[in-house]
Amino acid sequence: MENKKDIIIVGGGPIGIACALECKKRGWSYLIIEKGTLTNSLFNYPKNMTFFSTSEKLEIDDIPFISNNPKPNRDEALEYYRRVVTSNKLNINLYETVKTINKNDNEFTVTTDKANYISKRVIISTGFYDIPKLLNIPGEDLPKVTHYYKEAHNYALQNVVVVGASNSAVDAALEIYRKGGNVTMVVRGETIGERVKYWVRPDILNRIKEGSITTYFNSELTEIKENTVTIKTPEKRLTLNNDYVIALTGYLPDFNLLKTNGVTLSEEKRIPNYNPETMESNIKGLYLAGVICGGEETHKWFIENSRIHAKLIAKHIESINT
Known part of the structure; x- marks a missing residue:
């Protein structure tokens, strides 16, 4: 079945891409679903933005990020992540919005504005840039x-x-x-x-x-x-x-996507419930990765310190599968 995958990844930013690379290395069938363009949040950054991080701290899966500057800019980052996706031929659907994620027995049904998908596991890595405060x-x-x-x-x-x-x-x-x-x-x-x-x-x-x-x-x-x-x-x-x-007063993750799918949030700062060693939420088989893990504390997680989430998730799934 074409729409049946081992893993559905919601969000096509750097961390979603990192998760897809881990899936590909292990031979798992996967699909990234992104509601906008590739790395949509980075695309919407100011045109002249310079990152706080150096290029090596923005790398995923040890794929070199070569920058002409001590701190890379927005255009260099867009080029880097685009080349990672295209050169690795990652499976990604752009301009497709996830509406609901429902778990039945041991499978998830992911419904978008274009199709329905069945998967054993779901990774939510949607970032926080779409809902302004x-x-x-x-x-x-x-x-x-x-x-x-x-x-x-x-x-x-x-x-x-x-x-x-x-x-x-x-x-x-x-x-x-x-x-x-x-x-x-x-x-x-x-x-x-x-x-x-x-x-x-x-x-x-x-x-x-x-x-x-x-x-x-x-x-x-x-x-x-x-x-x-x-x-x-x-x-x-x-x-x-x-x-x-x-x-420019800040932005928030899509808490509704989490809550409607049963992920519990703390009363203070709306931090989602997940195991920091495995990134699995309180819903078995549903994982969180990237900035979304910080709830309202959107400064807590960023690319350089949440790249590890992809490997933690893959390691946990691998331990279950073996």
Whole structure:
């Protein structure tokens, strides 16, 4: 049966690809199902993004990742993971969305928007980049508001508010400022995030100090209108002229996909239930890999420290099969 596999892998990012490589080495029939393009989250990163990690820490299955830079950029990563998939002829269905995963006896039925699949085991490695943390304020649904940042050119000569103090918010603010945009940052905390890339952090702090990028700390956006925004600061409420709002306040995993399939989540931070030695969830035969293991703590897992998940899963399945 064509749609019957040993393993279905949900998510075609770097960790899903790593899981597929482990399956292929062992001769297991498998299929990656990805709702977007290959490495969809990386594709949606800003065009000029540079990774915090060096290239060797982004490698999977000891396949060399050669970069022209000390820290690889988005385009180099896309090329690397694409070549890993194509050169290894991995089985992957793109632009197909998993709707439900149901377990009956010792098999899973995976239903997508295109087909039904039967598998002995399922690995969920869907990452966290698809569901933004919303501000939940009036006007957030206006066309001028986005929760993703791609490039700076279209913000030139515009009044832009960037919400957040993470790597993505800092990168957006600096790039837009250097392309001629009038940038204002709104930061809930009292300073720029401590996890901002060490070679970028001095740059943003200096731009703030010199007044090139106006920044309101301990503040929050309270309302967005067609031509203005309202900011609540410790001193008062401000209304600023505004053309665009880029709300880079973080993203969340698809908790519904986990919960509807019986994976339990902790009350705090919604961390899924899994065995860290095998990556098997509380549902026998259903495994978790990558960032999704961190629940709301999306900074806990990333490519370089979750590559091992693929090998842990394969080792556990292998021990069961023998």
